[in-house]
Amino acid sequence: MTKMLVANLADIDIKGSRTYRHEQLEIAIFKLSDGQIRAVENRCPHKGGKLSEGMVCGTAIHCPLHDWKIDLKSGRVYEPDDGCVTSYETEVDESGSIFITI
Amino acid sequence: MADKKKLVMVGNGMAGVRALEHLLKLAPGRYDITIFGAEPHPNYNRIMLSSVLAGGTDLKDIVMNDWSWYEDNRIRLHAGHTVTRIDTDRRKVYSDQGAEADYDTLIMATGSRPFMLPLPGADKEGVIGFRDIADCEIMQETARTYKNAVVIGGGLLGLEAARGLLNLGMDVSVVHISPNLMNRQLDEPASRMLQAELEAQGMKFLLRKQSELIYGKKRVKGLRFTDGSEVEADLIVMAVGIKPNVSLAKSAGLAVNRGIVVNDYMETNVPDVYAVGECAEHRGIAYGLVAPLYDQGAVLAKRLAGVETSGYEGSMTSTKLKVSGVDVFSAGQYEETPGTRALRYQDELDGIYKKIVIQDDKLVGAVLFGDTSDGASLFSIMKKGESIKGKEKELLLGFAPGGGAASPASRLESMADDEIVCGCNGVSKGAIKDAIETKGCATVGEIKACNKATGSCGGCKPLVEGLLGLYAGERAGEAVKEGICGCTSLDRDEIVAGLKRLMPNTIKEAMLALEWKQPEGCTKCRPSLNYYMGMLWPERYKDEKESRFTNERYHANIQKDGTYSVVPRIYGGVTTPSELKKIAEVAEKYEVPLVKFTGGQRLDLFGVKKEDLPGMWEDLDMPSGHAYGKMLRTVKTCVGNTFCRFGTQDAIGMGIRLEKEFERMNAPAKVKFAVSGCPRNCAEATIKDYGIVAIDGGWELHVGGNGGVHVRATDLLCVVKTEDEVVEWGGAFLQYYRENATWGERTSVWVERVGLEAIKAVLDDPEERKALHGRIKTSLSYINDPWKEIIQDKELRKNFEALAVPAPLN
Ligand code: SRM
Ligand SMILES: Cc1cc2nc3c(=O)[nH]c(=O)nc-3n(C[C@H](O)[C@H](O)[C@H](O)COP(=O)(O)OP(=O)(O)OC[C@H]3O[C@@H](n4cnc5c(N)ncnc54)[C@H](O)[C@@H]3O)c2cc1C
Ligand code: SF4
Ligand code: FES
Numbered sequence: 001m002t003k004m005l006v007a008n009l010a011d012i013d014i015k016g017s018r019t020y021r022h023e024q025l026e027i028a029i030f031k032l033s034d035g036q037i038r039a040v041e042n043r044c045p046h047k048g049g050k051l052s053e054g055m056v057c058g059t060a061i062h063c064p065l066h067d068w069k070i071d072l073k074s075g076r077v078y079e080p081d082d083g084c085v086t087s088y089e090t091e092v093d094e095s096g097s098i099f100i101t102i
Numbered sequence: 103m104a105d106k107k108k109l110v111m112v113g114n115g116m117a118g119v120r121a122l123e124h125l126l127k128l129a130p131g132r133y134d135i136t137i138f139g140a141e142p143h144p145n146y147n148r149i150m151l152s153s154v155l156a157g158g159t160d161l162k163d164i165v166m167n168d169w170s171w172y173e174d175n176r177i178r179l180h181a182g183h184t185v186t187r188i189d190t191d192r193r194k195v196y197s198d199q200g201a202e203a204d205y206d207t208l209i210m211a212t213g214s215r216p217f218m219l220p221l222p223g224a225d226k227e228g229v230i231g232f233r234d235i236a237d238c239e240i241m242q243e244t245a246r247t248y249k250n251a252v253v254i255g256g257g258l259l260g261l262e263a264a265r266g267l268l269n270l271g272m273d274v275s276v277v278h279i280s281p282n283l284m285n286r287q288l289d290e291p292a293s294r295m296l297q298a299e300l301e302a303q304g305m306k307f308l309l310r311k312q313s314e315l316i317y318g319k320k321r322v323k324g325l326r327f328t329d330g331s332e333v334e335a336d337l338i339v340m341a342v343g344i345k346p347n348v349s350l351a352k353s354a355g356l357a358v359n360r361g362i363v364v365n366d367y368m369e370t371n372v373p374d375v376y377a378v379g380e381c382a383e384h385r386g387i388a389y390g391l392v393a394p395l396y397d398q399g400a401v402l403a404k405r406l407a408g409v410e411t412s413g414y415e416g417s418m419t420s421t422k423l424k425v426s427g428v429d430v431f432s433a434g435q436y437e438e439t440p441g442t443r444a445l446r447y448q449d450e451l452d453g454i455y456k457k458i459v460i461q462d463d464k465l466v467g468a469v470l471f472g473d474t475s476d477g478a479s480l481f482s483i484m485k486k487g488e489s490i491k492g493k494e495k496e497l498l499l500g501f502a503p504g505g506g507a508a509s510p511a512s513r514l515e516s517m518a519d520d521e522i523v524c525g526c527n528g529v530s531k532g533a534i535k536d537a538i539e540t541k542g543c544a545t546v547g548e549i550k551a552c553n554k555a556t557g558s559c560g561g562c563k564p565l566v567e568g569l570l571g572l573y574a575g576e577r578a579g580e581a582v583k584e585g586i587c588g589c590t591s592l593d594r595d596e597i598v599a600g601l602k603r604l605m606p607n608t609i610k611e612a613m614l615a616l617e618w619k620q621p622e623g624c625t626k627c628r629p630s631l632n633y634y635m636g637m638l639w640p641e642r643y644k645d646e647k648e649s650r651f652t653n654e655r656y657h658a659n660i661q662k663d664g665t666y667s668v669v670p671r672i673y674g675g676v677t678t679p680s681e682l683k684k685i686a687e688v689a690e691k692y693e694v695p696l697v698k699f700t701g702g703q704r705l706d707l708f709g710v711k712k713e714d715l716p717g718m719w720e721d722l723d724m725p726s727g728h729a730y731g732k733m734l735r736t737v738k739t740c741v742g743n744t745f746c747r748f749g750t751q752d753a754i755g756m757g758i759r760l761e762k763e764f765e766r767m768n769a770p771a772k773v774k775f776a777v778s779g780c781p782r783n784c785a786e787a788t789i790k791d792y793g794i795v796a797i798d799g800g801w802e803l804h805v806g807g808n809g810g811v812h813v814r815a816t817d818l819l820c821v822v823k824t825e826d827e828v829v830e831w832g833g834a835f836l837q838y839y840r841e842n843a844t845w846g847e848r849t850s851v852w853v854e855r856v857g858l859e860a861i862k863a864v865l866d867d868p869e870e871r872k873a874l875h876g877r878i879k880t881s882l883s884y885i886n887d888p889w890k891e892i893i894q895d896k897e898l899r900k901n902f903e904a905l906a907v908p909a910p911l912n
Binding site for chain 1: 610620621622623624625628648649651652655656660662663664712900901904905906
C-alpha cells in the first residue's frame with residue numbers, strides 16, 4: 001500500500017477531474033459538488049473509456065464514450081449495465097492536500 | 103393432486119387464453135392445465151400485427167402472456183405443437199410432435215385461418231395471408247428486396263395490410279371486387295371518402311376486379327383479372343376473409359357447420375368438450391373480432407369454475423380501422439333499409455362524415471368517418487336499445503343544436519357508468535373510474551394491468567387518458583406523461599415555462615425550483631437545462647461547462663482511445679497555401695497520427711493527446727471549427743460563379759458570410775449549412791438544416807434537411823433576392839428553432855413535428871423576422887472563440903494537463 005500526496009483541492013474544479021499516472025496505472029480524481037474527493041482507475045469497464053472526461057452527476061460518473069454510469073465510491077456500474085472499476089481510498093487534510101492510498 | 107381435473111386446450115390464441123385467465127381468477131388450482139399451440143410463440147396480441155407491420159411497434163411488445171405467465175400458473179405449454187388427433191372416447195389428444203395428453207375437459211380454441219382464393223398459381227412463393235407473426239415477418243422480409251405488393255381484399259384487414267406495406271416502402275395496389283372499400287362496414291359516401299384519403303397516402307386501387315390467376319415461375323410475378331388486365335406483383339396478400347379452423351374438430355366427430363357448433367354455454371355436442379373464439383359458431387354466427395370472443399370466454403370460464411352464469415346471447419359488434427390518419431368507425435346496421443330512417447352529416451372541407459340509422463326510435467347503426475370520438479357512446483346506446491326520440495340530432499352532431507359544442511371532458515363526465523369504453527375487453531367507464539379512484543391507478547399502464555382497458559387494439563386510449571385526467575386529478579399529471587428523462591416528470595415546454603416563471607440563476611437552482619427527483623440530474627437533463635437557460639438569458643446566464651458533454655467541455659472530439667481530434671474553422675471550405683502550410687507544420691510538430699479531409703470540407707487532425715490541445719490551438723491561431731457540440735458545424739459551399747460556368751451567384755462569398763455570422767451559435771442540436779451556386783446543387787444544400795441554392799437573380803432558402811441517420815430532403819421556405827435577406831431569414835429561422843425545439847431535436851425532426859406552414863406563418867411577418875434575427879445576434883454577441891479563451895486562462899488550461907507525478911509518502 002502506498003499513500004501519496006497527489007494534489008490540492010484547488011487543483012480540481014467542482015464536478016471536474018484531474019488525472020495522474022502511478023507506474024502503469026492511470027488514476028482519475030474527482031471533486032463532487034460538496035467538495036468530497038473520489039478516485040478510481042481511469043478506465044471504463046465497458047471499452048476502456050477515460051472516465052476523467054465524463055460528466056459527474058451526484059456521486060456517479062457517466063463515461064464519455066457510451067454513457068455507462070458508475071458509482072465513484074464503490075466503483076460499481078449501475079443497471080442495466082454491469083461491471084466494476086477499482087476505486088481508491090482518498091483523504092483530504094486541513095490544508096486541502098489530497099492523499100490517495102493505492 | 104390426483105383429484106385435480108385435467109383441462110386441455112387446443113389453440114394458444116387470444117380467445118382461449120383469455121378464458122383461462124378468467125378461469126384462473128375464479129377457481130385457482132381447480133384444474134391441471136395443458137395447452138397446445140401450433141405457433142412457436144406465447145399468446146400475443148394478434149390485433150397489433152397491423153401496428154407491427156405499420157412500424158412503431160415491435161414484435162416483442164405485443165406478447166400478452168409471456169413464458170413466465172405459463173410457468174407461474176403451472177400451465178404446461180406445448181408451443182409449436184399442432185394437435186392432429188382427438189380421441190373423444192379415450193379422452194386424449196395427440197400432437198404432430200409426438201406429445202399426448204389426457205383430458206377430463208377439452209377446450210377447442212383453434213381460431214381461424216385466412217381464406218385463400220383457389221386461383222391457379224395461388225401456391226406460388228410470395229402468396230400469403232395476413233394472420234400471424236410468420237406472415238408479418240414474410241412481409242417485412244419481402245419489402246427489403248422487392249417492390250410491388252398487391253393486396254386482394256379491400257376490407258378492414260386488407261387495408262391494414264396495405265398501409266403496413268406502404269410503410270415498409272412497397273408500391274401497393276389493393277384489389278377489391280366491389281366498387282366500394284370496406285363495403286361490409288361502410289356506406290357509399292364514407293367509403294368514397296376513405297378511398298380518397300388512402301389514395302392521398304399513396305395507396306392504389308383496382309376496384310370491381312375479379313382475380314383470375316396468379317402467374318410467375320416459382321415466385322409470383324403478377325395477377326391477372328377476368329377482364330384480361332394484369333398487375334405486376336412480387337408479393338400477393340390475400341385478405342378476402344377468414345375460415346374457422348374446424349378440420350380437427352370435424353375429424354373428432356364434433357358437430358360443425360361453418361364453425362364448431364356451440365350452445366349458449368359454449369358446449370359442443372360432445373360432453374365435456376367446449377369451443378370458444380373464432381372457431382366457434384354460436385346461433386349461426388362465427389365472430390371475427392375479439393370483443394364477442396371475450397364475452398364468450400367469460401361465460402365459458404364461469405361455467406368451468408362452477409359459477410352460476412346466464413348464457414352467452416350473441417354480441418353486437420363495432421369496427422374501427424387502425425390505419426394512421428384515417429378514423430373510421432362502423433357499428434350495426436349501416437345501410438338504410440325499408441322501415442329505417444337515417445340522419446347524415448357531411449363536411450367535405452374537414453373530411454368528416456357521420457350517419458346514424460334509426461328504427462322505431464332506436465339507434466340501430468352508425469358510420470363515422472374523420473371524427474370517431476362519439477363511436478363508443480353511440481355503440482353503447484345501440485347496445486342498450488333505449489329510445490332516442492328527441493335526441494337524434496344531438497347524437498349525430500355531438501351537441502344540441504343551438505348550444506355550444508360540448509368539450510371532450512364534459513362529454514366524458516356525462517357518460518353513464520355502464521357505458522363501455524374499451525370495446526375489445528368490455529371495460530365500462532365505471533370500471534375505469536373505480537380503478538382510478540379506489541385502486542389507485544394513475545397511468546394508462548396501471549389501468550391496463552388492473553382491468554385490461556386499452557389492452558387489445560388500443561383505440562380507446564384517448565378516452566382512458568381523458569378519464570384519468572378527470573378522476574385522478576393531480577396524480578395523473580405526474581405519472582401519465584414522461585418527462586425529458588428519469589430525473590423529472592416535466593416535458594420540454596413545462597420546463598421552459600417553469601424557467602421563465604422562476605428565473606433561476608444556475609442549473610442547481612433550476613432543479614430545486616422545478617422539484618427534480620435526482621438532485622444532480624443526469625447527462626440528459628443537465629445539458630438541456632444548460633441550453634434552455636442560455637437560450638432564454640444570453641446576457642446573464644453563465645454557461646456551466648460541467649453540464650456539457652466531453653467534446654463541448656474540451657472543445658475537441660473525444661476518440662475511442664481517449665485522444666482528441668482538432669478541426670480548425672475553414673470558412674466556406676476555402677483556404678490558402680500559407681494556411682495549409684501552417685496546418686501541416688502543426689501536424690508535424692505534434693506528431694499527429696492522421697490528417698484527413700472531412701466530409702464537411704475541412705481538415706481534421708486525429709489522435710491528438712489532450713495535453714497538446716491548447717498548444718496546438720495556439721500554434722494554429724485559427725478559430726475552433728466546432729466539429730463537435732450542438733452548434734453550427736460547417737458551411738459547405740460549391741465554387742459558384744467565381745469559376746464555374748453554370749454559377750449564377752457567389753456561393754463561396756455567401757457561405758463565408760453565413761459562417762461568420764453564425765459561427766459559435768448554440769442550438770438544440772447540431773446545425774449544418776450549405777450554399778450551392780445553381781440548382782445542380784454541388785454543395786448538397788437540400789440535405790442541410792439551412793440550405794441555400796442560388797438561382798438567376800435570387801436565392802432559394804431551404805430548411806429542415808438532414809443527411810444523417812434518417813435522410814430528409816429540405817422544404818423550400820421561400821425565395822429571396824439579396825444576400826442580406828439570406829442572412830436575415832436564416833437568422834430568424836434559426837432563432838425560432840432555438841426558441842421552440844426540444845434539446846436534441848434537429849431541424850429535420852422539428853420541422854416535421856410543427857409543420858413548415860406554422861414556421862412560415864411566423865417568418866412571413868417582416869417585424870417578427872427582424873425581431874428574431876435581432877435576438878440571435880444578441881445571443882451570438884456574448885459568445886467568444888473557446889480555443890482563445892482556454893489558451894489565455896490558466897484556470898481553464900490546467901484541466902488539460904495531468905497532475906505532476908507525486909512522490910510516495912513513505
Ligand atoms: C469528422 C467527420 C467524418 C469525416 O472524417 O469526414 C465526422 C465525424 C463524426 N461524426 Fe459526423 N462527421 C462528419 C461529417 C458528417 C456529415 C456530412 C456533412 O456534414 O456534410 C454527416 C451527415 C449530414 C448531417 O448531419 O445531416 C454526419 C452525420 C453524423 C451523425 C448523424 C446525425 C443525424 O442527425 O442523423 C452523427 C451522430 C450524432 O450527431 O448524434 C455524427 C457524429 C459524428 C462524431 C462526432 C461521432 C461522435 O459523437 O464522436 C464523429 C467524430 C469522429 C471523431 O473521432 O472525431 N455524424 N457527419 C465529419 C466532420 C465534418 C466537419 O468538418 O465538421
Ligand atoms: C392483422 C389482424 C388485425 C386484427 N385487428 C382486429 C381488431 O382491430 N379488432 C378486433 O376485434 N379483432 C381484430 N382481429 C381479429 C382478432 O385477432 C381475432 O378475432 C382473435 O385473435 C381470435 O382469437 P382466437 O383465440 O379465436 O384465435 P387465434 O388468436 O387465431 O388463436 C388460435 C390459435 O390456435 C392455433 N391452432 C389452430 N389449430 C391448432 C391445432 N390443431 N393445434 C394447436 N394449435 C392450433 C393457431 O395457430 C392460433 O395460434 C385482427 C386479426 C388480424 C390477423
Ligand atoms: S460515419 Fe461518422 S460516426 Fe460513423 S464511424 Fe464514420 S466518422 Fe464515426
Ligand atoms: S467505454 Fe465507457 S461506456 Fe463504453
